[in-house]
Amino acid sequence: MDLSGGPDDAQAELDSVEAELELVELQITELMDKQAELTSRRNALLQQLEEACDAAQSSSSSSLKPSKADHVMNKQEMQRYDRRDFPWSEKVEQQLKDSFNLSKFRPLQLRAINLTLLGKDLFLVMPTGRGKSLCYQLPAVCSTGFTLVVTPLVSLMEDQIMYLKSIDVSAAMLNASINKESVKTVMAGMTDVKSPFKLLYVTPEKIAKSKLFMSRLEKAYNANLLSRIAVDEVHCCSQWGHDFRPDYKLLGILKRQFPKVPLLGITATATSSVLKDCEKILCVSQPITLTSSFNRTNLYYEVRKKNSDNEASISDIASLINSKYKDQSGIVYVFSQKDAESVSTELQKRDILAYPYHANMDPQDKSRVHHKWTSNKIRVVVATVAFGMGIDKPDVRFVIHHTISKSIENYYQESGRAGRDDHPADCIVYFGFSDIFRISTMVVMENTGQQKLLQMVDYCQNFDRCRRSLMAVHFDEMWNEEGCNQMCDTCRHAQDCITVDITQHARQVVQILELAASNNEKMTPLKLTDAWMGKGPAKHRKMIQTTTLSRLKAEAVIVQLLLRGYLREDFSFTPYTTYIYIKLGRKAPLLKSQAHSLTMKMRTTESEPAEVKAVSRKAKAKEGKRSVESARDGPPDNKKTKRDLP
Numbered sequence: 340m341d342l343s344g345g346p347d348d349a350q351a352e353l354d355s356v357e358a359e360l361e362l363v364e365l366q367i368t369e370l371m372d373k374q375a376e377l378t379s380r381r382n383a384l385l386q387q388l389e390e391a392c393d394a395a396q397s398s399s400s401s402s403l404k405p406s407k408a409d410h411v412m413n414k415q416e417m418q419r420y421d422r423r424d425f426p427w428s429e430k431v432e433q434q435l436k437d438s439f440n441l442s443k444f445r446p447l448q449l450r451a452i453n454l455t456l457l458g459k460d461l462f463l464v465m466p467t468g469r470g471k472s473l474c475y476q477l478p479a480v481c482s483t484g485f486t487l488v489v490t491p492l493v494s495l496m497e498d499q500i501m502y503l504k505s506i507d508v509s510a511a512m513l514n515a516s517i518n519k520e521s522v523k524t525v526m527a528g529m530t531d532v533k534s535p536f537k538l539l540y541v542t543p544e545k546i547a548k549s550k551l552f553m554s555r556l557e558k559a560y561n562a563n564l565l566s567r568i569a570v571d572e573v574h575c576c577s578q579w580g581h582d583f584r585p586d587y588k589l590l591g592i593l594k595r596q597f598p599k600v601p602l603l604g605i606t607a608t609a610t611s612s613v614l615k616d617c618e619k620i621l622c623v624s625q626p627i628t629l630t631s632s633f634n635r636t637n638l639y640y641e642v643r644k645k646n647s648d649n650e651a652s653i654s655d656i657a658s659l660i661n662s663k664y665k666d667q668s669g670i671v672y673v674f675s676q677k678d679a680e681s682v683s684t685e686l687q688k689r690d691i692l693a694y695p696y697h698a699n700m701d702p703q704d705k706s707r708v709h710h711k712w713t714s715n716k717i718r719v720v721v722a723t724v725a726f727g728m729g730i731d732k733p734d735v736r737f738v739i740h741h742t743i744s745k746s747i748e749n750y751y752q753e754s755g756r757a758g759r760d761d762h763p764a765d766c767i768v769y770f771g772f773s774d775i776f777r778i779s780t781m782v783v784m785e786n787t788g789q790q791k792l793l794q795m796v797d798y799c800q801n802f803d804r805c806r807r808s809l810m811a812v813h814f815d816e817m818w819n820e821e822g823c824n825q826m827c828d829t830c831r832h833a834q835d836c837i838t839v840d841i842t843q844h845a846r847q848v849v850q851i852l853e854l855a856a857s858n859n860e861k862m863t864p865l866k867l868t869d870a871w872m873g874k875g876p877a878k879h880r881k882m883i884q885t886t887t888l889s890r891l892k893a894e895a896v897i898v899q900l901l902l903r904g905y906l907r908e909d910f911s912f913t914p915y916t917t918y919i920y921i922k923l924g925r926k927a928p929l930l931k932s933q934a935h936s937l938t939m940k941m942r943t944t945e946s947e948p949a950e951v952k953a954v955s956r957k958a959k960a961k962e963g964k965r966s967v968e969s970a971r972d973g974p975p976d977n978k979k980t981k982r983d984l985p
């Protein structure tokens with residue numbers, strides 16, 4: 340080894356080699372991520388092709404195929420459970436009309452009902468508002484004994500019991516608000532061969548904590564009176580589901596103690612990995628999973644930029660409600676209880692009959708608001724997520740998010756309150772930069788909280804892909820772009836979007852953060868944007884290149900850099916609050932390479948500052964070969980600023 344230049348030179352070269360190695364490793368990681376993404380896409384397509392071939396073969400050949408296990412049946416094999424010649428079919432049809440006053444089944448309902456009546460364990464994944472409850476209510480009415488229904492919320496139970504009473508189906512519930520006398524009556528009814536109720540609703544806590552209840556269940560089981568177990572909102576079993584509830588974890592006892600009773604797990608929002616987890620927790624082996632498309636075809640999805648001025652943002656919402664949705668019923672979702680109070684007051688000031696709803700209100704006040712809204716005495720409920728599962732008003736014409744949801748699953752559930760009568764309805768999110776960080780501090784403790792929030796941000800920041808296609812990813816669904824039918828803003832306004840080169844912008848942001856780090860200064864998202872826009876302290880302005888992008892665009896670039904890993908959030912906890920700072924992400928060093936370039940999609944509807952240039956096809960083709968010259972393509976030197984970075 341030649342150390343003739345002395346140890347200092349060697350050290351300097353070693354540093355530079357190490358820096359370069361780090362860069363190469365990053366590039367390899369990026370390529371490997373891309374490879375994983377493409378491989379998974381290829382596998383999904385191969386599976387789709389295989390299924391299509393299977394289907395073609397089975398319809399063209401009359402010979403019997405070797406029968407597969409039920410839980411891996413393909414679509415054609417599943418169709419035999421849509422028949423109407425089972426021993427119970429006549430009764431099922433009759434009850435559908437006579438008790439439930441419905442004329443026909445919606446997709447998958449009959450299949451689910453036949454499968455559970457055949458005694459199969461079943462997971463049913465169906466979009467919000469599509470009628471999952473019927474899949475256990477109707478079998479309950481057609482079976483001897485009673486169906487045990489596990490439900491996460493007392494309010495859900497009460498709603499269902501109220502509804503069942505109204506159609507003369509006998510149902511009972513056990514929860515903390517039931518008096519001792521009624522508990523006794525219900526417990527006695529569980530083993531009464533005359534079955535005074537067809538459905539018994541309980542919370543998971545009841546099963547986990549009441550030995551008396553478990554012993555009654557056992558008696559009912561031995562007397563063949565426990566006909567079925569339905570676990571509603573089954574995703575609550577899994578830590579990976581968005582509404583995890585610890586007591587759901589103990590429900591495995593049901594299948595272990597009562598193995599002969601068919602179990603029906605129901606949800607609108609479980610991914611396949613969540614379902615696998617639920618399967619383990621509930622101790623069901625290889626249940627049949629019925630999944631209907633998550634797609635609610637009558638819902639129009641749209642994202643709007645939220646005005647950073649609070650008053651103005653509420654005025655935007657109010658004028659929308661007062662014009663497009665005049666006299667119609669809707670929900671405005673907000674971030675906090677405080678927001679629920681203040682936004683509803685502001686909407687009232689603007690002539691909208693709006694009331695707040697949140698977890699901290701008296702139960703009577705909550706049910707009063709719910710009731711008045713259901714009976715159209717008030718038009719708008721301004722609610723936190725407490726107003727969600729089980730809200731079943733058919734004619735909700737709009738669900739507006741004043742603040743983004745904390746995950747796509749949550750958004751799907753919340754927006755799913757709209758249009759349950761199958762008539763068109765709108766789901767609109769107001770997407771604001773500072774809201775991202777408000778929610779971030781709330782979800783920081785959750786294992787996958789940050790990741791899920793960023794997926795929601797990605798949904799909002801996206802301008803070119805169909806909003807439904809982004810949701811499909813979360814429900815493991817293969818998405819065919821035609822399925823949207825122009826029912827989202829990106830499909831409807833696809834032409835309003837261009838690709839812009841943001842490499843130079845990204846470098847400027849990175850430089851600001853490097854400078855801040857060298858001064859031991861922490862940058863909040865607001866401070867970073869201000870500094871970049873030349874609104875920071877004068878001493879900084881001399882040292883950094885400020886941007887001529889509009890604030891909205893500058894924020895969009897920062898969000899994009901966060902989403903792509905060039906920036907990251909960093910949290911600092913005090914006993915009173917959590918602070919959020921922006922730091923360099925793991926991909927930031929890639930920007931050191933002149934060949935590296937970054938693009939993003941932007942809306943053209945807002946006027947474009949000169950330096951954000953659309954990337955032409957030609958330029959894109961050259962992207963791989965970008966060099967020092969293209970780095971000079973950046974913004975013209977801003978007169979106010981001087982480049983003086985270390």
Ligand SMILES: Nc1ncnc2c1ncn2[C@H]1C[C@H](O)[C@@H](COP(=O)(O)OP(=O)(O)OP(=O)(O)O)O1
Nearest residue numbers: 441443444445467468469470471472473607729731
């Ligand atoms: N076959 C049908 N025909 C017409 N309406 C139906 C049918 N089945 C159910 N419904 C109605 C009844 C309810 O008002 C509405 C929603 O049903 P429900 O069972 O509460 O939805 P869900 O449980 O799938 O939604 P969520 O996920 O929000 O709980 O649909």
Ligand SMILES: [Mg+2]
Nearest residue numbers: 471472571729
């Ligand atoms: Mg339901």
Ligand SMILES: [Zn+2]
Nearest residue numbers: 805823827830
């Ligand atoms: Zn679309």
